Amino acid sequence: MPRSKRDKKVSLTKTDRKGLAWKQRIIDDIRFCVEKYPNIFVFQVQNMRNNLLKDLRQEWKKNSRFIFGKNRIMQIGLGRTKAEETETDLHKLSKRLTGQVGLLFTEKTKKEVLEWAENYWAVEYARSGFVATKTVTLPAGPLEEFTHSMEPHLRSLGLPTKLEKGVVTIYSDYTVCEEGKVLTPEQARILKLLGDPMAKFRLTMKCSWTKKDGFELHVEDSVDDNQSDSAMEEEPEDDDEKEEMEGDDE
Known part of the structure; x- marks a missing residue:
């Protein structure tokens, strides 16, 4: 009996997703951006939508770069401790990389970015787990x-x-x-x-680092910057669905 063309074995060893090469690329990209861009922001996302982040990437690609990847990988790129960081106080940004957050590298001034973030929002449909804003x-x-x-x-x-x-x-x-x-x-x-959007997609700038002014906190938190590097808590793996938001380097 002839063998069916559908009867083919596929090696799962070739389906590795987001392996070491992918992680190393993010780390290298972050370190490249630290050298290229004068200003870095850690932003927190409310009502996360990948398509809206991609739109922002296109809008800002001329003089900025968004990176939205696994937090622990981004921490390595910036430097998790004083010993690892390539610039003074970058490890303070790393400590704020928890939850739904990302990095914005930009040539825009701190004032421009903070004013933009304060006024930017987009209406989106609510997902399960969202607290209804109306009946x-x-x-x-x-x-x-x-x-x-x-x-x-x-x-x-x-x-x-x-x-x-x-x-x-x-x-x-x-x-x-x-x-x-x-x-x-x-x-x-x-x-x-029903076509009834109830959520708002927003970006909140938690903190920033500039080559001119160094580190600055924009949203108060409970992070202890004087905590010893060895005591820095390791974040649980709860960001598997996060994507790196690539941007042009030009």
Whole structure:
């Protein structure tokens, strides 16, 4: 019997994702940027969206570079301790690389970046785990914005729907979410289907380092800069989904 062309074995050894070479490239990129750019910022992301970070990368690529990678890899690039850092006090930036944060290397002044960050935001759809900012209620009646083929999906999300003469209809009042309560995955999907964005994508500049002024804290935190290097806590691996936001070096 002839062998099927589909019967092929694929070696999983060739599917290594984000291995040592990838990590080393991020480290090298960060060290290159430390030399190239006069100003560095650690930014914190609220309501993370990769597509919006990519848009910012394109907008700022002329004179800046965004890097958004695993925190421990970025820490190595900057230097985790005084002994490792290539510039004085860069290890203080490393200590603030926790949670959903990234690095901004730029030729723009500190004043320009802080003013921009204060005023920049983008409306986005909320995800599960987000605390609802308002109560959303759907009254009983037709939902003409949805096609009849959507009815089973809406019902699976918990909406009390049925088809009446081919029109999706809610047969009783339904509260999608309540202000101050955490959204479930189903509630977040319903809000997106309804076209009701509730979240804001923002960047907060936690701290900065400039070749002229050195380190400066912009958001108060509990980090002890006088803590011995050996006592620096190791961050748990909770940032596997983070991506490096590459930028042009030109």
